[in-house]
Amino acid sequence: MKLSVDLQKRLSPNFALDVKFAIPLGVTMLFGASGSGKTTLLRCVAGLIRPDSGQIKIGDQILFDSNARVDVPVRERKLGFLFQNLALFPHLSVVKNIEYGLDGLDRTHAQQRTEDILKLFRISGVRNHKPSEISGGERQRVALARALVTDPHVLMLDEPLSALDYPTQSQIIQDLRAWNAARNVPILYVTHSQREVFALGERVIGLENGKILGQGTPQDVLETPTQESLAQLAGFENFFDATVVSISKDSGTMLCKLDGAKTEVEVPLSRVDVGSKIRVAIRAGDIIVAGEFPRALSARNIVPARMISLRREGAMVIAGIDAGRRFEVHLTPGACESLSLKPGQQVWLVTKTHSWRLVAGTMGSARSR
Amino acid sequence: MDWPAILLSLKLSSLVCGFLLLIGTPIAYWVTFSRWRWKFLVESVVALPIVLPPTVLGFYILLAIGSQSPIGRAWAAWSGHGLAFTFEGLVIASTLYSLPFMVQPMAAAFSQVNHQLIEASSVLGASKLRTFIRIILPLAMNGVITGAILTFAHTMGEFGVVLMVGGNIPGVTRTVSIAIYDQVQSLDYAAANRTALLLLLFSFAVLCVVYGLNRKSWAVWPLRR
Secondary structure: OOEEEEEEEEEEOOEEEEEEEEEOOEEEEEEOOOOOOHHHHHHHHHOOOOOOEEEEEEOOEEEEEOOOOEEOOHHHOOEEEEOOOOOOOOOOOHHHHHHHHHOOOOHHHHHHHHHHHHHHOOOHHHOOOOHHHOOHHHHHHHHHHHHHOOOOOEEEEEOOOOOOOHHHHHHHHHHHHHHHHHHOOEEEEEEOOHHHHHHHOOEEEEEEOOEEEEEEOHHHHHHOOOEHHHHHHOOOOEEEEEEEEEEEOOOOEEEEEEOOOOOEEEEEOOOOOOOOEEEEEEOHHHOEEEOOOOOOOOOOEEEEEEEEEEEEEOOEEEEEEEEOEEEEEEEOHHHHHHOOOOOOOEEEEEEOHHHOEEOEOOHHHHHHO | OOHHHHHHHHHHHHHHHHHHHHHHHHHHHHHHHOOOOOHHHHHHHHHHHHHOOHHHHHHHHHHHHOOOOHHHHHHHHHHOOOOOOOHHHHHHHHHHHHHHHHHHHHHHHHHHOOHHHHHHHHHOOOOHHHHHHHHHHHHOHHHHHHHHHHHHHHHHHOOHHHHHHOOOOOOOOOOHHHHHHHHHHOOOHHHHHHHHHHHHHHHHHHHHHHHHHHHHHHHOOOOOO
C-alpha cells in the first residue's frame, strides 16, 4: 500500500507547507534542515494538524480530503508514530506502554504480540520497569516497539535516533530493518543527518522552507544535489558563482570561470549556453593539495593557489586556500605534515571534473521568504 | 462538644465532595481542553464563589430554590416539601459554593500533563475517554486529590451560605460553624473554644496534606524537563 500526500498548510504569514509526493513500501527519508517543515508534514499525515487543503491516502483509503470533507480522526488512521521525545507514558511500565495500543485485541492475542516484540527489540529484561528507570537506548526501543506492535499501515518516525550514540543508532536501525523485512509498510523517516539517510533510506525527499527540493535515491539527491541548500546539508562546503566560458559536447564537459577571479575550472556538462551564469559546488574532501605542480595526472583541474590558514579539528585539518577565490579543503594531519604545509606557501589545487556539481542557488527563495 | 453539628458537617462535606468529583471533573476537562473563544465566560462563572460574599451567593441560591422558583416548585412537586432550609438545599448551595475549589486544582493539573502524551495516546487508537482515564487522570491525580481535600475542608468551614440557605435547624442544617456562632451568642465561650479549636486543627492538618502532596509532585514527573 502506497502513501500519497498532497497538502497545503499555512502556519504563519511567511511559512507555508506545500508538498505533493507518493511513497511506496520501504523507508523514505524526509531530509531537511530544522524549520524546513518536516515535523509539520508528519503531523499533518498523522492527523494531529489539519491541512488547509489537499488529500492524504493510504492505498485507496482516504485519510483526508478537503474537497470531499473527509478527515479521519487520528485514532482511526492506524498509523505508527514515533515522537522525537518518545512520549512514553511515565506512569506505565514498559510492557503496559507497549500493550496500550492493543486495546481492541483479545487478551491472549495481545499478550502474544507483546511478547514477540519485546523479544525482537531485546527489552524483555526491563518489561516491568518504568520509562524513567531504563537507559536512553532502551527507551528508544520501547517507543519503537509501542509504535510497531499495533501493525500500523504507515510508520512515521520523527528524528528517532538523533539523541543516541552511533553504536546504539545502528543497532536500532538494524532492528527497524528486521521488522520491516517482514511487514513491508511505507515508512516516513524524518532526519537532518546524512549518515542516517545513507544507512537507512531507499529513497529520500529533500525539504526546504516547506517545499520539496528533490526526491530519489540518496545518491541522486545527496551526491548530485541540484539545490544549494540540499548541497549544504549533504556536506558540500565550497560554492562559487561562475560564468560558462566554453562547452565541449564531445567530452561532456564545460569550462567556466569563477566570478571575481581568473581561475577557470572544468565541470560536467549541463544544459546551459556559453556566457550564462551558473553556480558550482565541490566538497572540501574532494580537493587534492599538491606541494609542487603535478604532472601526468588524470585530474583536469590544476590551479595555482596560496595557503592562507590551517586549523586542526579532531582528526582533520581544515585548510583555507586562496585560488583566486577562497576554498575550504579537508586534509589528514599526516598529509599536512609530509607536505610541511604552512600559511603563505604556494600550492596547487587538484580537482576532478566530476567532483564539481552544478546547483541552483537559494537566493531566490531566500528573498521570497 | 456539639457532636450532632460535627457529624452533620462531615456528612455535608462528604456529599459535596462526592458530587463535585462527578460534576467538577468534566467541567475541569472542558475548561482545560476547549478552544471555544468564549471559554473565559465559563471560567469566570466557575470562579465567582471565590470573590463573592457568601451572603450574596446564599441570597441568590435561596431565591433560586425558594418555593416561588421553578426549581423549588419542581422539587416540592416531586418530594412533597421545599428545598430552602433543608439539608438537600444545603447540599446544592455548598456544591455551587465549593465548585472553584474542585475545578481549579484539577484544571491546573490537567493542563500540566504533557500534550505529546495525549497525542501519543490517540495515535495509538485510544478514544478521548480512554485517554482521560488511562493517561490524564493518573498523571493529574495530585490535582484531583488536592481539589477533593480543599472542597471537603472548605465545606466544613462555610458559614454565610449555610446561614442564608439552611438557617439554623439543629440536626438538619446546623453545621459546626453555626454551632460555634450559637455558642458565642449565648456567651458559652468554653464550648465555642473547644469546637473552634477542633476546626482549627482539622484545617491545619488538611492544608499540611495538600502542600505535602504538591511538593511531592515535583518528583513525580521523571520524563519531563
